[in-house]
Amino acid sequence: MRKGTSIASILHGADQERGLRPGTENVALIVALGAAARLAQEALPGLTDTLLQRRDRLHRLLADAIPSLQLNGHPDHRLPNTLHLSFPGVSGRALLQEAAGVAASLGSACHSASDAVSGVLAAMQVDAAHAAGSVRLSVGRATSEDEVAHAAAALVQAWRQLAA
DSSP: OOTTOOOOOSSOSSOHHHHTOOSOOOHHHHHHHHHHHHHHHHHHHHHHHHHHHHHHHHHHHHHHHSTTOEEOSOSSSSOTTEEEEEOTTSOHHHHHHHSTTOOOEESSGGGTTOOSOOHHHHHTTOOHHHHHTEEEEEOOTTOOHHHHHHHHHHHHHHHHHHHO
């Protein structure tokens, strides 16, 4: 907090944190956070490679089966776990409702509850038709190769049913 900034305390009872917060710091949780950060730092390089491989496999499986599937974003410079695609000729919302067992999101993270074209997709010059079919897929540390194959198969089957 900047010196001279006046902030009223919302909790009262002691003078920790210059009178703004009562209570003793939870040393055990602070130490645990440090240990978790160290473990994450050690695991990150290998995890990044695994996420990239699973994300790219999911993309390949979908692109091989769906003509005109569009990648939204840079082909290389993007998060290792996230795949943002536009499925041609279908609504992303309908696709996800039809794709059994697939948990995914629509549009961009900040507009997943809206059918409007997000500002991010608009800035990328994604047209309204492609934006309507956009889906954000993510893989995680626990995502298995079988789950990637299942998600791809379910999405392809749902796309084929809707696009027919």
